[in-house]
Amino acid sequence: MSGTDILLIIFPANATHLLQPLDVVVSSTFKACIERHTDIYLGNGGGCSLSKEEAVIMASTAWKLSNLEANIKAGFRGCGLFPLNKLKMAERLDSFIRNGNLENTKLAEWLAVKATVQKEVLVLPPLASGPEQGRR
16 A cells, blocks of 8 residues: 555455464464473373363463464464565465365364264253253
């Protein structure tokens, strides 16, 4: 845009997941750190659930260890957004076209077992009917 020093970039439809710096680096690093802490907690006999206090401590520690400043910069650089790098953007798009979306693979795996899980695992008793329903 002239006079404002703003560069307007239009992304192709349905391609934002390829170009979102937080998803590319920051969120994945934070998520991996949370998973490591959870594995350690469970491995040390922490049980199957977390208290709110334990969850906040775990998330806070993971956040601090996520090296945010470096990862945010790496995310923008890795997406080709800053500095602007059309070649990097094209590489990510080509990789997506060649390899597909991992999320679709996960969805396909779930759809293959969905009926079995719903039938055999997620069977809950029917809700109570009558005046007792909703009272505690």
